[in-house]
Amino acid sequence: MSDECASHERASHEIVRTRSGALAIRSLDADEVMHPGVGPMAEAEQLYVRQSRLAERLRAAEGPTLVLFDIGMGAASNAIAALAESECAPPSAARLELISFERDSGALRMALSQPAAFGLEGAFGEGARALLGRGRYETSRTCWRLEDGDALAALVRQTSRPDIVFWDPFSPRANPSLWTVAAFAQVRRKAGPRCTLFTYSASTAVRVALLLAGWAVGVGEAIGDKSATTVAAVRATDLERPLDRNWLTRLSLPKAPLPFDAPADAVKRAAAAPQFSVAG
Numbered sequence: 544m545s546d547e548c549a550s551h552e553r554a555s556h557e558i559v560r561t562r563s564g565a566l567a568i569r570s571l572d573a574d575e576v577m578h579p580g581v582g583p584m585a586e587a588e589q590l591y592v593r594q595s596r597l598a599e600r601l602r603a604a605e606g607p608t609l610v611l612f613d614i615g616m617g618a619a620s621n622a623i624a625a626l627a628e629s630e631c632a633p634p635s636a637a638r639l640e641l642i643s644f645e646r647d648s649g650a651l652r653m654a655l656s657q658p659a660a661f662g663l664e665g666a667f668g669e670g671a672r673a674l675l676g677r678g679r680y681e682t683s684r685t686c687w688r689l690e691d692g693d694a695l696a697a698l699v700r701q702t703s704r705p706d707i708v709f710w711d712p713f714s715p716r717a718n719p720s721l722w723t724v725a726a727f728a729q730v731r732r733k734a735g736p737r738c739t740l741f742t743y744s745a746s747t748a749v750r751v752a753l754l755l756a757g758w759a760v761g762v763g764e765a766i767g768d769k770s771a772t773t774v775a776a777v778r779a780t781d782l783e784r785p786l787d788r789n790w791l792t793r794l795s796l797p798k799a800p801l802p803f804d805a806p807a808d809a810v811k812r813a814a815a816a817p818q819f820s821v822a823g
């Protein structure tokens with residue numbers, strides 16, 4: 544693997560083997576591995592595509608298009624898993640408008656050097672190369688578009704309203720701006736009325752940031768060695784396991800973790816979220 548990396552001029556990424564045995568991409572700048580637990584293909588499928596019920600939503604969509612924002616495209620494992628679902632949907636299903644946000648295409652370029660390991664063989668590899676070359680890949684079932692550059696700036700420009708958001712930046716240590724109240728408020732402003740958002744983080748600070756940004760917040764599935772993930776929704780009734788009042792007790796601890804841009808009354812405001820009211 545190091546030989547392959549060495550063949551890339553000033554590589555910003557390398558291919559590593561995760562604990563599960565799957566290959567994954569590590570960013571040298573962020574010093575973090577993408578999908579480090581169960582590996583990229585399994586995590587993309589379990590955490591993002593299956594939890595979001597993408598297949599079902601494509602089939603049940605009221606309009607002709609279902610919009611998915613893929614925040615932090617990386618090696619495109621989440622995007623390819625979504626594309627695969629869309630490509631095998633029946634003709635009566637909605638077309639998928641998949642918008643990937645990314646400021647560094649190095650991970651996808653690196654993944655294309657080992658297509659079998661990253662689900663990039665055949666048409667999916669062709670799609671990824673078209674996306675990198677022209678910023679777009681289209682089939683009768685899917686329109687996949689790249690928003691190249693800072694995701695927060697690109698979010699402001701979007702005219703499509705997402706039905707589903709995959710929120711997959713590196714950790715708050717490496718990508719602090721994407722875990723703030725401001726970032727989640729930005730995507731909440733764009734969200735469609737039944738939008739749901741999925742992320743691997745189950746941290747209290749991230750959940751508080753989502754609540755303060757106007758999302759209803761719930762517990763997502765355990766994946767690999769993560770005991771929980773997080774699901775957020777515009778409508779609390781779209782959550783299977785919304786956070787309840789018991790969860791709020793952790794916010795009364797003196798050192799309760801809060802997002803970087805939390806206002807002084809963050810705890811009070813989070814506790815006032817409609818999902819915690821007696822009426823729900």
Ligand SMILES: C[S@@+](CC[C@H](N)C(=O)[O-])C[C@H]1O[C@@H](n2cnc3c(N)ncnc32)[C@H](O)[C@@H]1O
Pocket residue numbers: 576577578583587614615616617618619620621622644645646647650692693694695711712713718720721
């Ligand atoms: C954990 S990786 C994403 C893995 C990816 N979802 C996949 O399926 O392979 C995080 C990605 O977010 C990107 N990123 C971080 N901050 C960003 C920002 N402000 N704007 C755009 N992309 C960003 C990084 O460049 C990195 O590729």
